[in-house]
Every structure is written in structure tokens, then in C-alpha cells.
Amino acid sequence: MQLYNLKHNQEEVNFETAVKLGLGQQQGLFFPVKLPVFKPIELLKILEMDFITRSTEILSKFIHHEISKKQLYKNVQKAFSFTHPLKVKITQNIDCLELFHGPTLAFKDFGARFMAQMIMLMNRNHETVTILTATSGDTGAAVAHAFYKMKNVRVIILYPKGKISILQEKLFCTLGQNIKTISINGSFDDCQKLVKEAFNDKKLKESIGLNSANSINISRLLAQICYYFEAFSLMSEKQRKNLVIAVPCGNFGNLTAGLLSKTLGLPIKAFIACTNANDTVPRFLSSGIWNPNKTISTISNAMDISQPNNWARIEELFHRKKWNLKELRFGSVSDSTTKNALKELFELGYISEPHAAIAYQLLKNQLKKEEFGLFLGTAHPAKFKNTVEEILNTQLELPDALESRMHLPLLSYNINPDFQKLKKFLIEK
Numbered sequence: 001m002q003l004y005n006l007k008h009n010q011e012e013v014n015f016e017t018a019v020k021l022g023l024g025q026q027q028g029l030f031f032p033v034k035l036p037v038f039k040p041i042e043l044l045k046i047l048e049m050d051f052i053t054r055s056t057e058i059l060s061k062f063i064h065h066e067i068s069k070k071q072l073y074k075n076v077q078k079a080f081s082f083t084h085p086l087k088v089k090i091t092q093n094i095d096c097l098e099l100f101h102g103p104t105l106a107f108k109d110f111g112a113r114f115m116a117q118m119i120m121l122m123n124r125n126h127e128t129v130t131i132l133t134a135t136s137g138d139t140g141a142a143v144a145h146a147f148y149k150m151k152n153v154r155v156i157i158l159y160p161k162g163k164i165s166i167l168q169e170k171l172f173c174t175l176g177q178n179i180k181t182i183s184i185n186g187s188f189d190d191c192q193k194l195v196k197e198a199f200n201d202k203k204l205k206e207s208i209g210l211n212s213a214n215s216i217n218i219s220r221l222l223a224q225i226c227y228y229f230e231a232f233s234l235m236s237e238k239q240r241k242n243l244v245i246a247v248p249c250g251n252f253g254n255l256t257a258g259l260l261s262k263t264l265g266l267p268i269k270a271f272i273a274c275t276n277a278n279d280t281v282p283r284f285l286s287s288g289i290w291n292p293n294k295t296i297s298t299i300s301n302a303m304d305i306s307q308p309n310n311w312a313r314i315e316e317l318f319h320r321k322k323w324n325l326k327e328l329r330f331g332s333v334s335d336s337t338t339k340n341a342l343k344e345l346f347e348l349g350y351i352s353e354p355h356a357a358i359a360y361q362l363l364k365n366q367l368k369k370e371e372f373g374l375f376l377g378t379a380h381p382a383k384f385k386n387t388v389e390e391i392l393n394t395q396l397e398l399p400d401a402l403e404s405r406m407h408l409p410l411l412s413y414n415i416n417p418d419f420q421k422l423k424k425f426l427i428e429k
């Protein structure tokens with residue numbers, strides 16, 4: 001698969017290079033030159049397949065020139081080796097697609113684990129690779145678990161000390177082995193700055209085989225296409241007819257993957273781009289003016305992003321397919337409405353969490369009589385235990401993935417936001 005840089009169209013790379021680079025020149029995102037399509041008859045055939053076989057077919061459609069189907073099947077099997085997406089009935093015309101049954105209890109496991117498979121596959125000379133990434137919580141955990149115990153790879157994750165929840169910290173700072181975690185005495189922005197400085201240090205970059213694992217990597221997006229097909233395969237004929245999918249959005253990677261599933265031929269009638277008070281995109285879609293505000297903290301903190309990275313890909317996709325952006329539904333939900341939505345779901349017998357509750361709320365508001373609605377459950381409620389317990393006035397049990405780590409000691413190092421300190425660590429540890 002060839003991909004071009006959205007900021008610098010002349011730069012064209014293959015899949016392998018795009019995975020290794022992450023971003024192109026001028027920090028531009030990579031986008032496929034060709035957008036493959038399944039013929040209707042192929043589509044019927046793959047919908048009948050099991051999740052792993054079908055996901056191999058989907059990914060192969062993009063990358064068969066570079067990776068054989070047989071090889072890809074093995075990687076997909078390893079990447080998606082946890083409970084597959086589950087579809088849960090909420091009301092007569094609304095279901096939730098639960099994507100949080102992986103090792104770190106959020107949909108990010110799909111993308112991170114497939115990316116880890118690809119990076120390892122591409123490391124043909126078995127050189128030592130150092131994955132360096134900054135996290136404000138969920139991504140770090142998904143990346144750490146994805147690379148855990150893999151040979152020739154060392155993962156270093158920076159996070160702001162005291163600014164992520166104890167549960168989040170326990171999830172990825174208790175692993176040890178090839179996973180090194182460093183709490184930084186500073187903010188998430190300080191962490192990101194340190195990562196950038198490391199990538200700008202060419203000599204360091206080469207000597208330790210530095211690779212980023214951030215959310216704009218094309219391999220993560222491709223992996224996420226697969227669960228939209230899974231959802232569709234689990235639906236009745238009637239549900240498939242007028243399907244509307246509500247996606248809780250932060251960096252808009254999940255929605256990009258959904259739209260890519262539509263370009264592949266999956267007949268999804270409409271998507272709803274759902275945000276919290278960080279509503280740059282909803283305001284843009286209603287006014288045509290791109291005017292990001294300062295980022296606001298909300299109870300759906302994984303969506304607290306005011307300059308979503310993947311938006312450029314979504315615009316390109318609409319442009320390339322000659323779709324009208326006016327057809328993209330959207331909305332934003334305040335914290336107090338999110339709380340009410342969570343309570344309403346609880347009364348319906350379903351324990352959710354703030355991110356999914358936003359999508360449910362907008363789906364309920366916007367769904368037409370003849371339509372069937374699906375909202376994505378992006379994280380396990382236990383990941384937001386305190387918030388959910390307080391709103392619902394109930395107790396949540398911790399799933400095994402969390403319970404088993406709660407009593408383990410934290411193994412993190414701690415440094416000041418000083419690049420020389422980080423550099424020393426990267427060279428010595």
C-alpha cells in the first residue's frame with residue numbers, strides 16, 4: 001500500500017515506512033493513495049467469516065503487496081487474542097458494541113496490539129528497538145501490554161506524576177521486564193516535549209533505534225476497521241438496513257476507522273461524531289470555522305482534546321469519496337448531561353462509563369424512527385471506577401485484568417522534566 005503525506009503530497013511511502021515513521025515531513029499524516037472496496041458479493045462472503053479470518057481479509061485488502069495473507073493471519077491472531085467485540089442490547093433500537101475486553105480494558109488494545117505485531121515483523125534484523133511514548137493514561141497501558149515480553153524491544157513510557165489514576169498507573173507500571181515507566185515531575189505536555197526532544201536528537205535516535213507508538217500510526221487505524229465489520233456481522237438484516245453508529249471522539253482515530261470501513265463497502269447509513277465540551281469539530285461542522293478553544297477537563301477525560309490529530313484524515317476521506325461533510329452527524333454533551341445519560345443507562349440495567357454515555361445520549365437524541373443505532377463502548381466502566389460509582393451510587397467490581405495488578409508494587413522511575421536526565425536513562429537502562 002502506498003500512502004501520501006497530507007501536508008506534503010509528493011512524499012509517498014509504503015506501509016512499512018509509514019508504520020516506522022509514524023508521521024511524515026512537517027508532521028504530516030499518511031493517507032492511502034488507493035482506497036480499496038469490497039464487491040457486494042465479497043462483502044457477503046467475509047461477513048460470514050470468523051473475526052480473525054475476516055480481519056485478515058480486510059487488512060490484506062490494504063497491505064497484501066507487503067505482507068502475505070498467511071503471515072498476516074498469524075499476526076492478527078496474536079494481536080486480537082482476547083475476547084472479541086461484544087454487542088449488547090440496550091433498548092429496542094439501540095445496541096452497544098463493547099470494545100473493552102482486551103488486556104487494558106479499552107478499545108486501544110486493538111490498535112496497539114496490531115501495531116506491535118507490525119513493528120516486530122518489520123524488525124527483520126532483530127535489532128533492538130526502543131519504543132518511547134508519552135501518555136495521559138490509556139494509550140500507555142495499551143502500548144505497554146502490547147509489547148510486553150517481546151524480544152528485542154524496550155518500551156519506555158513517560159507519564160505525569162500524580163496526574164493519572166492509581167488504577168491506570170497499576171495497570172502498566174507493575175509489568176517490569178522490557179517495560180520501563182517513568183513518572184515525570186510535570187504535566188502531560190512536559191512528557192510530550194521530552195519525547196519530541198528525543199526524536200529530534202538524530203544521534204540518539206539512531207543509536208537506540210527509537211520508534212514512536214503514538215495514536216496517529218496508520219497500523220492502528222487499519223486494525224480498528226475490523227471491529228466495525230464484526231459489529232455488522234452480528235446484526236440482523238433489519239438492523240443492518242438503516243444503521244447509525246455513534247462514536248465517542250477524542251483524537252478522531254476511531255471515527256476515521258469507521259469511515260474507512262464504509263469506504264470498503266460496509267453499508268453504514270450515518271455516523272455521529274460525539275464529543276464532550278471539547279467541541280472543536282461540532283462547532284466546525286455547524287459554522288464552518290475551525291476555532292479550537294483551550295482544552296477543558298471533563299469526566300470523559302480520554303476525549304479532552306481540542307485539536308484532534310486525525311481530523312485532517314477525515315476531511316481528506318470525504319473529499320476523496322466525494323461525500324458531503326454535511327452528512328456527518330455530530331453533537332457535544334456536557335458533563336451534567338453525561339451523568340444523566342449514565343444514570344438512564346443504569347436504569348435500563350446497563351452499567352456504562354462517561355465516554356460511551358456521551359455516544360448513547362447523542363444517538364438517542366438523533367436516531368430517526370426507521371433507524372437502528374449502535375454506540376461504541378470504548379472503555380470498561382471499572383477503568384473509571386470512582387467517577388462511575390459516585391454518579392450511580394453503586395459499587396463496581398474490578399475485572400481480573402485490574403484486580404490482579406492492584407496489589408503489585410509500582411516499578412516506575414521518577415525524574416524531573418529534564419531532557420539530559422531522560423537521555424542518560426535511555427542510554428543506560
Ligand SMILES: *Cc1c(COP(=O)(O)O)cnc(C)c1O
Pocket residue numbers: 106107108138248249250251252253254255302303355378379
Ligand atoms: C482514546 C479514547 C477515546 C477517543 O478515541 P479517539 O480514537 O482518540 O477519537 C474515547 N474513549 C476512550 C475510553 C478512549 O480511551
